[in-house]
Amino acid sequence: MPPAPLPISGAAVVAVGAELLAPDREDRNTPALKRLLAELGIPVEFAAVAPDGETALVETLRLAMRRAPLAFAAGGLGPTTDDRTRFAAARALGVELREHAPSVEAIRARFERRGLPMPEVNRLQALLPEGAEALPNPAGTAPGVLARAGGSALVLLPGPPRELEAMFAAEVAPRLRASGAGAAGRVTETLLVAGLTESSLQERILDLTPAAAAAEDLAILAHGGEIELRVVGPAARAGAVRGLADRIAARLGAAVFSRSPGEGLEHAVGRLLTERGERVAVAESLTGGRIGDRITRVPGSSGWFDVAVATYANQAKEAVLGVPRPTLASVGAVSRETAIAMATGVRRLAEDRVGSPAGRTWGLAVTGIAGPTGGSAQKPVGLVWIAVSGPRDAARRFVFPGDRDLIRQLASAAALNLLRRTVESHRQGAGGVEPLGFETPTR
Amino acid sequence: MPPAPLPISGAAVVAVGAELLAPDREDRNTPALKRLLAELGIPVEFAAVAPDGETALVETLRLAMRRAPLAFAAGGLGPTTDDRTRFAAARALGVELREHAPSVEAIRARFERRGLPMPEVNRLQALLPEGAEALPNPAGTAPGVLARAGGSALVLLPGPPRELEAMFAAEVAPRLRASGAGAAGRVTETLLVAGLTESSLQERILDLTPAAAAAEDLAILAHGGEIELRVVGPAARAGAVRGLADRIAARLGAAVFSRSPGEGLEHAVGRLLTERGERVAVAESLTGGRIGDRITRVPGSSGWFDVAVATYANQAKEAVLGVPRPTLASVGAVSRETAIAMATGVRRLAEDRVGSPAGRTWGLAVTGIAGPTGGSAQKPVGLVWIAVSGPRDAARRFVFPGDRDLIRQLASAAALNLLRRTVESHRQGAGGVEPLGFETPTR
Numbered sequence: 001m002p003p004a005p006l007p008i009s010g011a012a013v014v015a016v017g018a019e020l021l022a023p024d025r026e027d028r029n030t031p032a033l034k035r036l037l038a039e040l041g042i043p044v045e046f047a048a049v050a051p052d053g054e055t056a057l058v059e060t061l062r063l064a065m066r067r068a069p070l071a072f073a074a075g076g077l078g079p080t081t082d083d084r085t086r087f088a089a090a091r092a093l094g095v096e097l098r099e100h101a102p103s104v105e106a107i108r109a110r111f112e113r114r115g116l117p118m119p120e121v122n123r124l125q126a127l128l129p130e131g132a133e134a135l136p137n138p139a140g141t142a143p144g145v146l147a148r149a150g151g152s153a154l155v156l157l158p159g160p161p162r163e164l165e166a167m168f169a170a171e172v173a174p175r176l177r178a179s180g181a182g183a184a185g186r187v188t189e190t191l192l193v194a195g196l197t198e199s200s201l202q203e204r205i206l207d208l209t210p211a212a213a214a215a216e217d218l219a220i221l222a223h224g225g226e227i228e229l230r231v232v233g234p235a236a237r238a239g240a241v242r243g244l245a246d247r248i249a250a251r252l253g254a255a256v257f258s259r260s261p262g263e264g265l266e267h268a269v270g271r272l273l274t275e276r277g278e279r280v281a282v283a284e285s286l287t288g289g290r291i292g293d294r295i296t297r298v299p300g301s302s303g304w305f306d307v308a309v310a311t312y313a314n315q316a317k318e319a320v321l322g323v324p325r326p327t328l329a330s331v332g333a334v335s336r337e338t339a340i341a342m343a344t345g346v347r348r349l350a351e352d353r354v355g356s357p358a359g360r361t362w363g364l365a366v367t368g369i370a371g372p373t374g375g376s377a378q379k380p381v382g383l384v385w386i387a388v389s390g391p392r393d394a395a396r397r398f399v400f401p402g403d404r405d406l407i408r409q410l411a412s413a414a415a416l417n418l419l420r421r422t423v424e425s426h427r428q429g430a431g432g433v434e435p436l437g438f439e440t441p442t443r
Numbered sequence: 444m445p446p447a448p449l450p451i452s453g454a455a456v457v458a459v460g461a462e463l464l465a466p467d468r469e470d471r472n473t474p475a476l477k478r479l480l481a482e483l484g485i486p487v488e489f490a491a492v493a494p495d496g497e498t499a500l501v502e503t504l505r506l507a508m509r510r511a512p513l514a515f516a517a518g519g520l521g522p523t524t525d526d527r528t529r530f531a532a533a534r535a536l537g538v539e540l541r542e543h544a545p546s547v548e549a550i551r552a553r554f555e556r557r558g559l560p561m562p563e564v565n566r567l568q569a570l571l572p573e574g575a576e577a578l579p580n581p582a583g584t585a586p587g588v589l590a591r592a593g594g595s596a597l598v599l600l601p602g603p604p605r606e607l608e609a610m611f612a613a614e615v616a617p618r619l620r621a622s623g624a625g626a627a628g629r630v631t632e633t634l635l636v637a638g639l640t641e642s643s644l645q646e647r648i649l650d651l652t653p654a655a656a657a658a659e660d661l662a663i664l665a666h667g668g669e670i671e672l673r674v675v676g677p678a679a680r681a682g683a684v685r686g687l688a689d690r691i692a693a694r695l696g697a698a699v700f701s702r703s704p705g706e707g708l709e710h711a712v713g714r715l716l717t718e719r720g721e722r723v724a725v726a727e728s729l730t731g732g733r734i735g736d737r738i739t740r741v742p743g744s745s746g747w748f749d750v751a752v753a754t755y756a757n758q759a760k761e762a763v764l765g766v767p768r769p770t771l772a773s774v775g776a777v778s779r780e781t782a783i784a785m786a787t788g789v790r791r792l793a794e795d796r797v798g799s800p801a802g803r804t805w806g807l808a809v810t811g812i813a814g815p816t817g818g819s820a821q822k823p824v825g826l827v828w829i830a831v832s833g834p835r836d837a838a839r840r841f842v843f844p845g846d847r848d849l850i851r852q853l854a855s856a857a858a859l860n861l862l863r864r865t866v867e868s869h870r871q872g873a874g875g876v877e878p879l880g881f882e883t884p885t886r
Binding site: 049051140299 | 660749
């Protein structure tokens with residue numbers, strides 16, 4: 001007998017944890033669940049943040065279950081004494097907790113894989129409200145819970161966003177789809193954009209948005225130099241949603257680096273280089289390793305990346321990358337000349353010493369002033385020079401806004417984007433076009 | 444007669460509006476109220492987002508008032524039919540609504556200043572629950588509401604963030620201060636911990652937590668290899684809060700790397716090295732630049748950091764760091780020997796070529812298998828070797844759980860922590876103790 005369908009007409013979301021109520025702490029799980037449920041066409045009708053105290057949690061879960069037939073609680077499934085969600089759920093459902101033997105074994109196996117005994121407290125994570133199902137955790141220790149009560153359902157998910165998303169994808173979404181969600185739901189087309197500000201993007205597509213607003217939702221989310229643009233509409237009008245996304249993509253041209261949700265510039269760069277059998281080597285100053293970190297986030301990046309150097313000190317730029325001392329002395333570390341020498345230097349290091357293929361290796365370099373100190377009238381905090389050296393060359397100056405973190409983030413995105421655009425324009429221009437030289441490319 | 448004081452021991456916040464439950468929409472009022480209340484020492488103990496439907500709103504306001512003595516609702520005070528907050532508040536309080544003549548006049552005057560007659564619907568904005576006070580709106584039309592019920596209070600604020608903040612500043616904050624807020628707020632002691640799992644930390648302090656639970660709140664937040672432990676209590680008992688934090692810190696010993704909120708391991712490492720006039724150079728494989736990125740997040744890290752190398756390819760380990768080819772061939776890139784050779788190699792690179800001071804420079808190296816592929820029975824995904832070379836040496840093996848992202852995050856935290864512990868034990872052992880050699884230090 002197939003399991004009874006889950007309710008899909010509306011959902012409530014409870015984020016659990018006193019820390020989420022502190023100032024400056026953000027709850028990432030409610031936005032994630034809103035998005036995941038929207039993709040299945042399920043509207044969120046109530047949301048709350050409850051502290052870990054059991055009474056507060058019981059009352060909040062009860063209200064959530066009254067507000068919508070499908071209630072989620074995120075967090076509080078850990079092994080510590082302030083993790084009370086299982087206990088509160090059982091009370092809200094009016095049932096007892098029982099230890100679930102397969103979950104104990106799964107938790108124990110997870111510790112054993114790390115060569116550790118399972119601490120006794122972790123046994124608490126295997127408690128299940130009577131009659132509920134355990135949801136395996138693909139990315140962590142705590143199993144989730146799916147409990148049914150009449151026509152309602154209560155789903156407990158782990159608090160770490162990574163675990164929550166993995167469990168939702170593996171365990172919850174398939175059950176909701178099997179219950180009819182998604183089919184009559186909504187479709188999303190995603191465009192990922194770099195090299196534009198949010199407002200310049202908006203201006204470019206202004207005349208397309210009234211059509212969008214009437215029929216579909218258009219969301220624009222900017223994040224550290226990359227912008228995610230989503231066109232959402234009813235599945236019945238999937239063709240129109242796609243058509244609007246295509247019109248916007250045509251308008252934005254090469255600024256669109258991907259149409260796959262969740263990708264970053266590093267994925268687009270990796271795809272391009274893999275296609276062409278090319279590789280990249282990186283020299284970083286103010287970003288200190290952030291670009292290398294982003295590149296190696298991509299599984300399989302060893303196929304197109306060998307080496308990165310974070311030359312924070314001038315002497316490191318000179319000794320490791322061969323930036324000429326007179327250049328550093330005359331125009332300084334944050335200059336077009338130094339950026340070019342760093343890009344050239346790291347490309348040669350990769351080609352000559354690491355064995356990256358000559359003529360098919362790109363050097364990418366970033367140098368700048370992240371602040372909060374070290375700026376001047378001529379070279380303000382936020383000034384960044386980025387250079388690309390390889391089959392085609394490019395260099396470009398930026399002045400980024402924000403604090404140290406944002407400047408470093410924007411610099412890493414701009415660097416990956418300049419590399420992407422340079423590789424793309426080399427491909428398009430292959431055979432005919434003069435090398436750009438170290439000129440600032442027009443956008 | 445002065446007005447009765449308002450409750451200041453804790454607050455609940457309800458954001459009103461179906462639109463706040465849509466994906467990609469953020470509620471700015473709850474974060475604003477969390478911050479404004481924190482400045483007055485009033486903790487937020489519950490938060491919810493309710494749609495405009497009156498029944499949902501009545502239930503949510505009732506729960507909010509049960510969860511904390513001082514409840515706020517933000518939004519839904521407009522003149523349109525979906526603005527139901529006044530109506531729901533009256534029902535939640537069990538009283539009738541009455542038109543408040545001075546508010547009608549204030550609204551009319553606001554329209555007249557713009558040369559407009561007051562639309563009749565705006566009269567609804569002058570409705571007040573019986574016995575409540577109207578709060579003038581310095582920045583908009585809708586007056587707010589302050590209602591008292593027993594020892595509790597319910598405050599209705601307008602939804603536009605600018606109006607909410609202006610009304611809070613002009614009308615609410617002064618009343619809360621007059622009631623004693625700000626002076627007698629809450630205090631927080633923070634302990635930042637590394638090298639323990641959340642559950643092993645919990646086990647170590649289990650006997651201390653009942654005392655904590657009785658008198659103070661204890662929150663434990665794990666994030667990528669670092670754990671934040673917060674003891675929170677009333678300012679009147681600041682000594683006891685501090686005392687409990689001290690007892691926990693003593694119990695956890697060297698696992699505590701900082702007591703300053705917001706710091707990471709990189710800050711602790713930076714402080715240690717700065718104190719000692721020492722520097723660090725980094726060689727990364729699976730982390731690809733993440734450790735360098737973390738180090739250079741710290742303003743002023745140029746005072747203790749010169750260079751990092753991400754040697755992703757074996758040939759880069761050999762050519763840039765001098766890892767012997769026979770080592771790579773016989774025991775492989777993920778091995779104790781390779782980690783040690785990388786740490787030694789990057790230290791020598793820094794000392795011999797970049798000018799880091801000989802004898803006062805630490806080399807830190809990480810090599811491992813981040814997955815998702817590349818693991819084997821002997822060397823599973825998650826296997827990581829970390830080595831420190833310098834005034835004292837150390838090497839250590841880890842098997843981390845999780846996916847590629849988490850493994851890389853845990854590896855970077857473990858690396859910074861091994862460096863920290865090695866530097867600390869060198870300092871403590873200076874003058875007497877044998878160098879550890881490349882042994883696994885006991886924790």
